[in-house]
Amino acid sequence: xxxxxxxxxxxxxxxxxxxxxxxxxxxxxxxxxxxxxxxxxxxxxxxxxxxxxxxxxxxxxxxxxxxxxxxxxxxxxxxxxxxxxxxxxxxxxxxxxxxxxxxxxxxxxxxxxxxxxxxxxxxxxxxxxxxxxxxxxxxxxxxxxxxxxxxxxxxxxxxxxxxxxxxxxxxxxxxxxxxxxxxxxxxxxxxxxxxxxxxxxxxxxxxxxxxxxxxxxxxxxxxxxxxxxxxxxxxxxxxxxxxxxxxxxxxxxxxxxxxxxxxxxxxxxxxxxxxxxxxxxxxxxxxxxxxxxxxxxxxxxxxxxxxxxxxxxxxxxxxxxxxxxxxxxxxxxxxxxxxxxxxxxxxxxxxxxxxxxxxxxxxxxxxxxxxxxxxxxxxx
Amino acid sequence: xxxxxxxxxxxxxxxxxxxxxxxxxxxxxxxxxxxxxxxxxxxxxxxxxxxxxxxxxxxxxxxxxxxxxxxxxxxxxxxxxxxxxxxxxxxxxxxxxxxxxxxxxxxxxxxxxxxxxxxxxxxxxxxxxxxxxxxxxxxxxxxxxxxxxxxxxxxxxxxxxxxxxxxxxxxxxxxxxxxxxxxxxxxxxxxxxxxxxxxxxxxxxxxxxxxxxxxxxxxxxxxxxxxxxxxxxxxxxxxxxxxxxxxxxxxxxxxxxxxxxxxxxxxxxxxxxxxxxxxxxxxxxxxxxxxxxxxxxxxxxxxxxxxx
Numbered sequence: 189x190x191x192x193x194x195x196x197x198x199x200x201x202x203x204x205x206x207x208x209x210x211x212x213x214x215x216x217x218x219x220x221x222x223x224x225x226x227x228x229x230x231x232x233x234x235x236x237x238x239x240x241x242x243x244x245x246x247x248x249x250x251x252x253x254x255x256x257x258x259x260x261x262x263x264x265x266x267x268x269x270x271x272x273x274x275x276x277x278x279x280x281x282x283x284x285x286x287x288x289x290x291x292x293x294x295x296x297x298x299x300x301x302x303x304x305x306x307x308x309x310x311x312x313x314x315x316x317x318x319x320x321x322x323x324x325x326x327x328x329x330x331x332x333x334x335x336x337x338x339x340x341x342x343x344x345x346x347x348x349x350x351x352x353x354x355x356x357x358x359x360x361x362x363x364x365x366x367x368x369x370x371x372x373x374x375x376x377x378x379x380x381x382x383x384x385x386x387x388x389x390x391x392x393x394x395x396x397x398x399x400x401x402x403x404x405x406x407x408x409x410x411x412x413x414x415x416x417x418x419x420x421x422x423x424x425x426x427x428x429x430x431x432x433x434x435x436x437x438x439x440x441x442x443x444x445x446x447x448x449x450x451x452x453x454x455x456x457x458x459x460x461x462x463x464x465x466x467x468x469x470x471x472x473x474x475x476x477x478x479x480x481x482x483x484x485x486x487x488x489x490x491x492x493x494x495x496x497x498x499x500x501x502x503x504x505x506x507x508x509x510x511x512x513x514x515x516x517x518x519x520x521x522x523x524x525x526x527x528x529x530x531x532x533x534x535x536x537x538x539x540x541x542x543x544x545x546x547x548x549x550x551x552x553x554x555x556x557x558x559x560x561x562x563x564x565x566x567x568x
Numbered sequence: 569x570x571x572x573x574x575x576x577x578x579x580x581x582x583x584x585x586x587x588x589x590x591x592x593x594x595x596x597x598x599x600x601x602x603x604x605x606x607x608x609x610x611x612x613x614x615x616x617x618x619x620x621x622x623x624x625x626x627x628x629x630x631x632x633x634x635x636x637x638x639x640x641x642x643x644x645x646x647x648x649x650x651x652x653x654x655x656x657x658x659x660x661x662x663x664x665x666x667x668x669x670x671x672x673x674x675x676x677x678x679x680x681x682x683x684x685x686x687x688x689x690x691x692x693x694x695x696x697x698x699x700x701x702x703x704x705x706x707x708x709x710x711x712x713x714x715x716x717x718x719x720x721x722x723x724x725x726x727x728x729x730x731x732x733x734x735x736x737x738x739x740x741x742x743x744x745x746x747x748x749x750x751x752x753x754x755x756x757x758x759x760x761x762x763x764x765x766x767x768x769x770x771x772x773x774x775x776x777x778x779x780x781x782x783x784x785x786x787x788x789x790x791x792x793x794x795x796x797x798x799x800x801x802x803x804x805x806x807x808x809x810x811x812x813x814x815x816x817x818x819x820x821x822x823x824x825x826x827x828x829x830x831x832x833x834x835x836x837x838x839x840x841x842x843x844x845x846x847x848x849x850x851x852x853x854x855x856x857x858x859x860x861x862x863x864x865x866x867x868x869x870x871x872x873x874x875x876x
Contacts, residue, residue: 189570189571189572189573189574189577189628189632189799189803190569190570190574191569191628191799191800191803191804192569193569194569197569263569444871448872451872460872460873461873463865465868466864466865466868466869467860467861467864467865467868468864469864469867469868469872470811470812470815470863470864470865470866470867470868471815471819471860471864473812473815473864473867473868473871474797474812474813474815474816474819474864474867475793475816477797477800477812477816478793478794478796478797478816479793481571481793481796481797481800482789482792482793482796484569484571485571485792485796487569488569488570488571488572489571492572502788502789502792505786505789506789506793551782553785554781554782554785554786555778555781555782555785557785557788557789558781558782558784558785561785561788562761562775562781562784562785562788563761563765564761564764564765564775564776564780564781564784565765565773565775565776566776567772567776567777567778567781
């Protein structure tokens with residue numbers, strides 16, 4: 189056990205910070221960042237920003253050289269993610285591409301799929317959405333009803349997805365569809381979003397812009413070459429991808445920055461010395477730091493090539509709790525952020541409702557810890 | 569950054585575990601005590617060089633030793649010896665050390681057995697030789713022996729550890745309580761998980777009920793968070809790390825104590841079941857140095873008010 193960053197890792201962090209100082213426009217913090225990375229503005233920004241990162245070797249450095257990376261240590265991927273999150277995630281939805289989508293295709297995609305998609309992801313200007321949730325299947329993902337029926341050399345997809353962040357702007361969908369009668373007879377398809385029969389309908393909600401959408405698939409023809417892995421055998425691939433997603437966003441890292449903003453406001457209002465506020469904030473910091481270290485446990489396992497473990501669930505719930513504690517604090521002490529106050533704090537609040545649900549609810553994570561770490565018996 | 573134990577650290581932990589085998593149950597005649605100070609274990613730790621881990625290997629290793637020893641139902645002065653003495657004095661005593669950070673008139677943890685006391689007084693740390701100091705034993709149900717100074721000691725006879733020593737004492741006392749809490753929490757969770765797997769209610773193992781599973785999963789999560797924060801604080805030597813580790817540990821004791829006793833049911837209130845050795849020890853540590861409020865306030869002041 190060694191908690192120190194190496195000199196190379198420290199230098200890399202400084203390099204990323206310098207690059208962001210240089211690349212982000214002056215109005216990034218005031219115009220783009222408050223809108224959230226599902227917004228039209230930020231997505232358009234990310235299509236221009238991604239190639240600039242790619243040009244500097246800062247987009248997929250952790251990928252193997254074969255796919256445009258430098259086989260950098262997964263720790264560097266997390267350093268990059270922390271610094272991006274600290275600035276408001278200027279990669280927009282492309283964080284998904286580089287964190288889990290690309291690695292999933294590297295492991296499970298066909299050579300043709302890898303050839304078609306990995307290069308585009310590495311170039312930094314492609315947007316993906318994930319077709320997972322449905323009106324009747326969220327955390328219980330295996331309950332999904334969208335079907336892909338064989339037809340000729342391909343499939344015909346019919347069904348409906350919901351939530352589907354970024355879908356109004358996405359070029360491709362990482363689509364899950366049922367291909368058999370068993371509960372887990374599910375396959376994955378890589379589907380261009382301009383395929384005839386796909387219709388996207390955004391609808392308003394409590395989370396940030398661009399996140400809530402319905403996506404309808406009506407007789408959508410998908411070639412067999414778009415299927416990832418064997419037919420009906422996608423569950424292990426999904427599990428693999430989700431383990432990356434659960435600890436993909438370093439929310440703990442942004443917690444301190446948000447507290448800075450909240451405390452600056454409280455100081456301006458003459459409330460920064462309130463002993464109740466101090467004790468409350470100190471507790472939130474402690475939970476964020478616990479989340480940070482528990483996330484590092486997962487990163488360390490990845491760096492060593494270990495398979496996904498229950499530590500990802502432990503990390504996820506700790507980060508979720510810390511973010512919830514911070515949200516609760518904001519509501520009690522900086523409530524104007526929901527109205528005309530700090531827009532960054534408002535976006536955090538909006539996003540946090542989703543953070544305890546996405547990638548499997550908080551309760552699902554607890555189920556997995558009960559099985560995986562404590563070996564508790566299943567109920568009836 | 570490496571979150572797994574190195575080979576050397578694993579050997580150290582294994583050695584502590586092997587040494588502790590004898591004390592994994594209470595000694596004969598003390599099975600139903602509230603606490604048992606294991607003088608022979610303290611001596612064995614000293615003799616084996618474990619108390620010097622911080623000086624010979626590093627403070628992270630001292631934290632590992634403290635955490636591992638705290639997984640045993642018997643108590644020693646492991647935190648005060650291996651962490652606080654090592655950090656403040658650059659030396660350790662083989663005999664037990666008590667830490668006095670509250671009013672000297674109050675009951676103090678480990679005082680009846682202490683050979684030395686590290687005392688926080690007017691922002692300075694004093695080293696008090698307990699030889700000749702009269703201590704009255706205090707009856708307590710906490711997981712440690714408690715005692716009270718019978719009369720105010722002659723503080724001038726104590727060794728003043730100098731400018732800044734008071735802050736250093738508070739810092740390392742918080743690291744120590746965090747490490748001891750992490751070890752106790754780990755054992756408390758383990759005991760309860762074992763119990764709910766074996767104990768049936770309404771025809772099913774208690775541990776098969778989701779209402780129980782979820783809260784136990786949270787207890788496990790807490791024990792993991794305690795572990796890494798405590799070890800990080802020992803490694804960094806950063807005062808805010810100590811405050812953070814203590815905040816997290818002390819803040820979560822209520823949850824652990826309630827849930828783990830709740831799931832242990834009636835068994836959990838008997839002395840033959842070992843949970844109370846750990847849960848009451850956690851309670852004792854929860855109250856020290858201003859508790860979670862005190863530590864959390866220190867976090868805030870270090871991160872925001874010092875910069876202002």
